[in-house]
Amino acid sequence: MKTVQVSLGDRSYEILIEAGLLNQVGELLEHRGTHPRIFMISNSHVFQLYGEDLGRQLSDQGYQVDSVLIPDGEQHKHLKTVEQIYTDLISQLADRSSTVIALGGGVTGDIAGFAAATLFRGIPYIQIPTTLLAQVDSAVGGKTGVNHPLGKNMIGAFYQPDLVCIDTDTLSSLPAREFQSGLYEVVKYGLICDPEFFSFFETHLKDIHSQIPSVLEEVVCRCCEIKAQITSQDEKENDVRRILNFGHTFGHALEAVTQYQRFTHGEAIAWGMLVETHLSRLQGLLDASTGDRIMQTIHRIGKLPPLDNISVESLLEAMKRDKKHQGEKIIFVLLEAIGSTVITGDVEEHLLTEAWKLIC
Amino acid sequence: MKTVQVSLGDRSYEILIEAGLLNQVGELLEHRGTHPRIFMISNSHVFQLYGEDLGRQLSDQGYQVDSVLIPDGEQHKHLKTVEQIYTDLISQLADRSSTVIALGGGVTGDIAGFAAATLFRGIPYIQIPTTLLAQVDSAVGGKTGVNHPLGKNMIGAFYQPDLVCIDTDTLSSLPAREFQSGLYEVVKYGLICDPEFFSFFETHLKDIHSQIPSVLEEVVCRCCEIKAQITSQDEKENDVRRILNFGHTFGHALEAVTQYQRFTHGEAIAWGMLVETHLSRLQGLLDASTGDRIMQTIHRIGKLPPLDNISVESLLEAMKRDKKHQGEKIIFVLLEAIGSTVITGDVEEHLLTEAWKLIC
Numbered sequence: 001m002k003t004v005q006v007s008l009g010d011r012s013y014e015i016l017i018e019a020g021l022l023n024q025v026g027e028l029l030e031h032r033g034t035h036p037r038i039f040m041i042s043n044s045h046v047f048q049l050y051g052e053d054l055g056r057q058l059s060d061q062g063y064q065v066d067s068v069l070i071p072d073g074e075q076h077k078h079l080k081t082v083e084q085i086y087t088d089l090i091s092q093l094a095d096r097s098s099t100v101i102a103l104g105g106g107v108t109g110d111i112a113g114f115a116a117a118t119l120f121r122g123i124p125y126i127q128i129p130t131t132l133l134a135q136v137d138s139a140v141g142g143k144t145g146v147n148h149p150l151g152k153n154m155i156g157a158f159y160q161p162d163l164v165c166i167d168t169d170t171l172s173s174l175p176a177r178e179f180q181s182g183l184y185e186v187v188k189y190g191l192i193c194d195p196e197f198f199s200f201f202e203t204h205l206k207d208i209h210s211q212i213p214s215v216l217e218e219v220v221c222r223c224c225e226i227k228a229q230i231t232s233q234d235e236k237e238n239d240v241r242r243i244l245n246f247g248h249t250f251g252h253a254l255e256a257v258t259q260y261q262r263f264t265h266g267e268a269i270a271w272g273m274l275v276e277t278h279l280s281r282l283q284g285l286l287d288a289s290t291g292d293r294i295m296q297t298i299h300r301i302g303k304l305p306p307l308d309n310i311s312v313e314s315l316l317e318a319m320k321r322d323k324k325h326q327g328e329k330i331i332f333v334l335l336e337a338i339g340s341t342v343i344t345g346d347v348e349e350h351l352l353t354e355a356w357k358l359i360c
Numbered sequence: 361m362k363t364v365q366v367s368l369g370d371r372s373y374e375i376l377i378e379a380g381l382l383n384q385v386g387e388l389l390e391h392r393g394t395h396p397r398i399f400m401i402s403n404s405h406v407f408q409l410y411g412e413d414l415g416r417q418l419s420d421q422g423y424q425v426d427s428v429l430i431p432d433g434e435q436h437k438h439l440k441t442v443e444q445i446y447t448d449l450i451s452q453l454a455d456r457s458s459t460v461i462a463l464g465g466g467v468t469g470d471i472a473g474f475a476a477a478t479l480f481r482g483i484p485y486i487q488i489p490t491t492l493l494a495q496v497d498s499a500v501g502g503k504t505g506v507n508h509p510l511g512k513n514m515i516g517a518f519y520q521p522d523l524v525c526i527d528t529d530t531l532s533s534l535p536a537r538e539f540q541s542g543l544y545e546v547v548k549y550g551l552i553c554d555p556e557f558f559s560f561f562e563t564h565l566k567d568i569h570s571q572i573p574s575v576l577e578e579v580v581c582r583c584c585e586i587k588a589q590i591t592s593q594d595e596k597e598n599d600v601r602r603i604l605n606f607g608h609t610f611g612h613a614l615e616a617v618t619q620y621q622r623f624t625h626g627e628a629i630a631w632g633m634l635v636e637t638h639l640s641r642l643q644g645l646l647d648a649s650t651g652d653r654i655m656q657t658i659h660r661i662g663k664l665p666p667l668d669n670i671s672v673e674s675l676l677e678a679m680k681r682d683k684k685h686q687g688e689k690i691i692f693v694l695l696e697a698i699g700s701t702v703i704t705g706d707v708e709e710h711l712l713t714e715a716w717k718l719i720c
Contacts, residue, residue, distance in 0.1 A: 079439060090510045090681065118478070121505060121516045122596070145481060150450045156481045157517060236482070321450065 002221045006140070006228040008235055011160040015140060015224050019213050021167035022050060025128065026061035028165065035097040035124070038065045039089055041112035042103040043072035046130055049173055051103055054128075066092050070111060074260040077107050077146045079155065085115040099124045099162070105131035105178075106138035106265065110156070113144030117159035127161045130170040132182025133266055136189070136223035139164050141231040141241075147260065151321050152252050158236050166224070168216045180302040181266025183208065184247075186219060187297060188273065189226045192243045195339035197222050202297055243341045246333040247273030250356075253318035257310060267304050271359065274298060278355040280334040285342055294338065312356045316349065362577065364584045366500070367592040371520040375500060375584050379573050381527035382410055385488065386421035388525065395457040395484070398425045399449055401472035402463040403432035406490055409533055411463055414488075426452050430471060434620040437467050437506045439515065445475040459484045459522070465491035465538075466498035466625065470516075473504030477519035487521045490530040492542025493626055496549070496583035499524050501591040501601075507620065511681050512612050518596050526584070528576045540662040541626025543568065544607075546579060547657060548633065549586045552603045555699035557582050562657055603701045606693040607633030610716075613678035617670060627664050631719065634658060638715040640694040645702055654698065672716045676709065 004015040016028070029038075038058060042051045047069055058065045068088045070081050089098070102112035102125060109127050116125035129139035145156015171179060186208075190198025200222075201208070207215040227244070234241040251272025254263060263271070277294050280286035319330045329345035330352075336342050364375040376388070389398075398418060402411045407429055418425045428448045430441050449458070462472035462485060469487050476485035489499035505516020531539060546568075550558025560582075561568070567575040587604070594601040611632025614623060623631070637654050640646035679690045689705035690712075696702050 079443065083439065086508055086515060087510070090508060090514060093681065118505075118515050118517055120514065121503065121518050143481065145478075148446055148450060150447070154450060154480065155446060155478050157478055158481050321453065 002217065004221065004224045004228050006160070007232040008142075008160060011142075011235075013161055013163055015164040015166065015228065017166040017168065017217060017221050017224065019167065019169045019217060021165055022054060022128070022170065023057070025054060025165055026057040026063070028163075029058070029063070029126075030061050032163070034063075034099055034126075034162075036063055037094065037098040038063050038101060039092070039094060039098060040065055040067045040101045040103055041085060041108060041115070042067065042069060043108055044069050045072060046104040046108070050130060050170065054101075054103065070108065072104070072107060074107060074147070074255070074265070077111055077260075078148075079146055081111050082115050082118075082146060085112065086119055089115070089119060094119070094123070096120045096123055099126060101126045101128060102139075102161075103128045103130065104134070105129065106134040109134050109139050110144055110153075111146060113142075113159060113161070114146055114156055117144050117157040122159065124162045125159075127164040129164070129166060131174055132171055132179055132220075133185055133264075135166045135168070135171075135220050136182060137185045137227065139166070140224055140227045142235065151318070152255055152260070160235075164224075166220060168213065168220055171211060171216065176302075177264065179211075181264040183301045184266040184270040184273070184298070186223055187301065188244075188246055188269065189223050191273070191294060191335060191338055192246050192333070192341050193230075193339055194222070194226060195337075197226075198297075198338050205297075205300060242331070242343055243333055246335070246341060247276055249319055249322070249330060249332050250275045250315065252322055253315045254310070256318040256322075257314045263305055270298055270301070270304055271307065274359045275355045276332060276334060278358045279332065279347065279351060280336070280342075282351045282355055283334060283344075283347065285334050285336040290335075290338060294335070307360055312353050315356065316352065362581045364581065364588050366520070366588040368502075368520060368595055371502075371595075373521055373523055375524040375526060375588065377526040377528065377577060377581050377584065379527065379529045379577060381525055382414060382488070382530070383417070385414060385525055386417040386423070388523075389418070389423070389486075390421050392523070394423075394459055394486075394522075396423055397454065397458040398423050398461060399452070399454060399458060400425055400427045400461045400463055401445060401468060401475070402427065402429060403468055404429050405432060406464040406468070410490060410530065414461075414463065430468065432464070432467060434467055434507070434615070434625070437471055437620075438508075439506055441471050442475050442478075442506060445472065446479055449475070449479060454479070454483070456480045456483055459486060461486045461488060462499075462521075463488045463490065464494070465489065466494040469494050469499050470504055470513075471506060473502075473519060473521070474506055474516055477504050477517040482519065484522045485519075487524040489524070489526060491534055492531055492539055492580075493545055493624075495526045495528070495531075495580050496542060497545045497587065499526070500584055500587045502595065511678070512615055512620070520595075524584075526580060528573065528580055531571060531576060536662075537624065539571075541624040541630075543661045544626040544630040544633070544658070546583055547661065548604075548606055548629065549583050551633070551654060551695060551698055552606050552693070552701050553590075553699055554582070554586060555697075557586075558657075558698050565657075565660060602691070602703055603693055606695070606701060607636055609679055609682070609690060609692050610635045610675065612682055613675045614670070616678040616682075617674045623665055630658055630661070630664055631667065634719045635715045636692060636694060638718045639692065639707065639711060640696070640702075642711045642715055643694060643704075643707065645694050645696040650695075650698060654695070667720055672713050675716065676712065
């Protein structure tokens with residue numbers, strides 16, 4: 001079993017990574033002295049695949065487990081779903097020592113994490129991410145939250161889990177599009193801080209697509225290590241952590257103007273990274289051949305849904321509303337090399353328009 | 361100016377207390393380098409009394425201030441009001457460095473604090489409590505949150521303000537009932553940990569009722585000191601902080617079964633302290649004469665609304681649902697002397713019924 005430590009003082013926790021880890025969760029929790037009352041939050045699809053077995057396993061281990069099924073999809077990631085969880089847990093007499101298990105992808109983890117962060121002013125929770133995107137990104141780092149009609153992830157809390165259990169075997173049940181979407185966040189880690197990992201990714205892309213277990217474990221573990229290291233330095237995204245937002249300024253705006261329905265999060269970030277790579281070149285930060293290499297690798301991951309009927313004006317408006325802008329400035333994470341970023345609020349609007357046109 | 365320090369590592373902050381302090385807030389914030397964008401959250405009554413002037417003062421000091429008025433009263437302390445704040449602040453382009461000022465009583469502070477805790481995963485906020493209850497209790501200690509249809513303060517976060525400004529002059533505009541309600545929380549501090557302060561309260565009750573400025577400042581400051589000390593030891597109510605809940609187990613249940621409409625929070629806590637003082641005697645913890653002295657002082661503060669048509673069964677049910685129960689047990693803070701508490705989950709139900717009958 002691979003273990004990654006997230007060091008955050010009294011909020012520190014471990015990420016455990018192994019193919020087949022789901023079968024050991026009951027034992028692991030008992031060993032750690034997890035309180036006997038557990039609420040498993042999942043969606044019906046993931047629950048059928050893994051939740052029923054996990055529930056039985058936990059019951060056999062002596063836990064009292066109730067399940068709360070929530071609808072899946074970014075369009076359900078809003079306060080109403082969180083309220084449903086509050087009502088279910090309170091009705092079933094949850095108390096402050098009850099533990100929430102978030103079993104599913106990023107949407108489930110973000111919603112369940114926010115519910116755990118805010119029910120009774122915070123109860124323990126454990127992340128069991130079952131999508132690649134969640135395993136390498138959203139389940140690690142303590143960001144929880146939901147969307148607001150005016151923007152993505154506007155409502156939330158920094159709230160660290162007690163434990164993250166990653167079973168890479170669950171990735172085999174992912175639709176190809178979901179798996180591919182996760183790979184965009186994987187390649188991002190190489191781009192923002194690890195040129196060696198970027199090269200590894202380039203050369204092993206075929207094995208990754210074939211889901212060779214040892215390669216997958218290595219990829220997921222490296223991503224978690226990077227995210228853990230960044231999070232440990234800057235829990236609340238004041239500074240270092242902002243480099244994780246490469247591709248996200250445009251990406252979030254793309255999701256917002258298409259009502260979170262046309263692109264998966266990973267696909268929006270992929271388009272975002274492509275625009276922001278162009279932007280890095282237009283700003284004179286990145287040389288042309290490196291830019292080409294980056295864009296080629298992103299395109300090699302798979303085909304992206306087209307960008308039809310999206311105006312740059314609507315994107316600019318969405319970016320200005322996004323929580324990452326400071327005052328009137330839109331903040332970008334740009335690249336000056338593979339593995340090296342520059343954070344800037346000084347990008348002229350005509351360059352944004354030009355970069356956008358270059359990818360359209 | 362009196363200053364009370366709340367020591368919580370990188371979440372430490374100061375409570376400033378002075379008659380007339382409201383006139384200095386602009387200067388104070390400028391001196392502290394508060395970010396120029398401010399959102400003042402208040403209700404229309406308090407806004408008319410103090411908010412308009414404060415807004416002008418802050419504008420004169422160079423701040424860009426917008427106001428968000430929310431409905432007052434415990435019945436509006438729910439997620440819908442928080443959502444209104446989210447929408448207003450996002451629409452007016454708030455960002456992560458914008459500061460929320462909560463101007464008003466406990467309800468305003470709890471709601472505004474929770475909105476600040478969860479908008480963009482947390483933005484800075486400043487408490488300016490204008491009721492006695494808020495000045496001595498809810499504005500200090502970082503508890504924020506709202507009610508759920510199934511119970512009080514079920515949804516929330518521990519989130520510390522950047523600063524608390526207390527102007528005791530604002531108490532002169534309080535309705536007598538509100539002022540009296542605050543006094544019940546004041547006397548609680550003496551009961552749970554400060555026999556000297558309890559004696560001071562007994563002997564100065566007339567001056568307190570007359571709102572003699574120097575006496576008021578001393579009373580508010582002592583309460584803040586006690587609350588700050590307890591909060592510093594136990595930010596998240598795992599341990600020491602629970603003594604603050606003397607009177608609250610019954611008190612919260614009383615509020616819940618009367619839909620938060622019949623009693624003010626302070627009045628419910630007053631009834632709660634009376635029941636729990638009886639309970640302390642019935643449990644053999646407290647001697648009869650001390651119990652009498654306590655109950656006499658609580659009654660001397662003022663007249664309480666009657667307890668008609670409340671069944672002990674409905675109270676028991678509400679207590680079991682409350683977040684302070686652990687597993688199946690209802691947790692009580694009881695007294696063994698003035699200034700000395702015992703926390704117990706071992707109270708037999710027939711004693712609860714008997715204590716309840718004794719006050720009815």
